[in-house]
Amino acid sequence: MTLPTQLDDLLKLAAETGDRLAPLAADTDAGRDNGHETYRILRESGLLALLVPQEAGGAGLGFGDYWRVLAELGAHNGAAALGFNMHHVVIGALADAAGTRLPPAAETFRAWMLDEVVNGRKLFASATSEAGRGAKLRGMQTRYRLSDDGTHYILSGKKSFVSLAGAADYYVVAAAAESGAEDTGEASHFVVAADDPGVSFGTVQHMSAMYGTSTAPMTLDEVRVPRSRLYLGVEGMSLFKVVREPHWMVAGYTGAYLGIAEALFRHTVDHVTASPARADSPVVQQELGRMSARLRAARALVHEAGDLVTAERGSLEANAMVHAAKYVVGEAGPQLAQDALRLCGSAAVSRSHPLERLIREAQFAHVMPAKPQECLEYLGKAAVGVNLYDARAFAW
Template sequence: MTLPTPLDDLLKLAAETGARLAPLATGTDAGRDNGHESYRVLRESGLLALLVPQEAGGAGLGFGDYWRVLAELARHNGAAALGFNMHHVVMGALADAGGTRLPPAAETFRAWMLDEVVNGRKLFASATSEAGRGAKLRGMRTRYRLSDDGTHYILSGKKSFVSLAGVADYFVVAAAADGAEDTGEVSHFVVAADDPGVGFGAVQHMSAMYGTSTAPMTLDEVPVPRSRLYLGVEGMSLFKVVREPHWMIAGYTGAYLGIAEALFQHTVDHVTASAARADSPVVQQELGKMAARLWAARALVHEAGDLVTARRGSLEANAMVHAAKYVVGEAGPRLAQDALRLCGSAAVSPGHPLERLIREVQFAHVMPAKPQDCLEYLGKSAVGVNLYDARAFTW
């Protein structure tokens, strides 16, 4: 299908797709299914091409509007929205490069990847995190080398918490050059799920977000054609993250905003089911406090996302996405506490949407950037540290 381009039409499509995803959330959360049906629905919707430039067959959405669509999906099914975001994390650099003339190898790579998404309906995911290191690029233990005949890169290593295992067609794998002492020069490679030497462990049963289909990944001498080096450039991944960190550290923010919005709405629905509760001034004040927290978080997310669209890579935009990630991560658990007080047993009853949302909203802090990293970035910005210098970070 051809995606519409006006934002209102895309939000309507996201709401319609979300209505198909919503009934799947409870069963997947309980482990009664593997959650793969949600990604079939997302493939069918055409929304995988949200960021693809219009001239290549996509919607050409900017970062701020992408967050709005992501939040709409997350209101219906948070785990599916997070998995959906993993696809767009690796599409983001291609979208950012839209309209920019690139070297021939990069142009060829971009055309191939966009075609795989638009015409092949292929799903991509990121494989960056490693045990004990999280998503930090510096010190990467996964390594690559050029094959003896120079036609392939050979990748070896282990990744942890790889989302969309068993679902995605391709994984964009971060790795450092074999033998390099300074592993700050990290590259990304597109590895097919069925490439020789690629393996996945059991999907992890987590306390929330089971539907992200997250599992450990092993790469045992995996041959990757040179044409699948991301944008045809080695060693630039850390530089990209430092200059334009919005996808790496804040892509999840829109999803967690949507989960928080769903949590608030379910709380309102539960309260208003009883006229006595709904008419209580005390209850109304509690709902008012929740609404104020949610509105504040939403306003910051929208402003930060729109600033990235308008001034991508500016120090102000980079600082604001860190602030938005931190504030959403703080607001969600506070809303969960408010919901527990207002809704009582409904909020802890297995299978009730409130119980699932209360668990899910707590995990924004687990996703990069962590709260301390967000605050450190904002503090460095305040005192004038050069935030374009990779040496200023532990990334």
């Protein structure tokens, strides 16, 4: 299928796809299936190519509009939207570089990866987090070295919380050079195929929510990766990229959590309006008004921050705004969940009602990087004039 390029058409496609994803959410959340059907549907929809430049066969969507589409999916199936974003986190840097001439190795890599997405319908995922370190790139324990004949990189290490485990075709793995210092920040990324010898996954973790992300530990045992699969053909630049342009690493998930907040409000309104007497209560209307105001404020900030990244990617203000948006959405979701509990009572805690799942899912915004305290620290550093382009200013 040919992917639409106009936002309205893409939002319509996302809504139609979401309608197919929504009925799957409850069974996946309960562990009755592995959630992989949601990613088959997303592949089939063509939405994996949202960020791919139009000349390469994609929609060429900017970051702000990507968040709008992601929120639409998140309102239907939050876990599927998070997994969908994992794919775009690793496609994002390629999309950001659209129209920029790159060295030959980088051009070849970009063309290969985009073709895999558009024509191969391949699903990518990120493998960064490590036990005890989270997603921080400095001090990475997964290591790589060049093979004796110089044709491959050899990766060894363990990753924790790898989403799309067993569902993705490729994993973009962060690793530090074997010869580097213990606290080196010179991390690189490599594209590892799911069926590369030496790649294995542990048991999918049964978390309190978001089981549908298919998250599991990953082991790399002397995995040989062709030199052509070094991300953009450059070693040691990953931390520099995150510091200069942090929007994917720290805030890509934000659109999905906005969608979950939207769904929380919608289901609460539906429950209240099912009882005309309750809906006519001024007290209930005030509570809904508070929820509406919180949601509108979060939505406005997300849209403004996303559009600013599209217009001024890497600017200090855009970087600060995405941290602010991530923080505010992470606060708004749990607040709306508490409001829903007050208004809906037993419906909000019954496993038979979508509200119960949404209330659990909303809490996970605090787990995903950047965490609330990291967002606040970034904004505080911006306020006092710290050089936010200096990697030494952060724990990344």
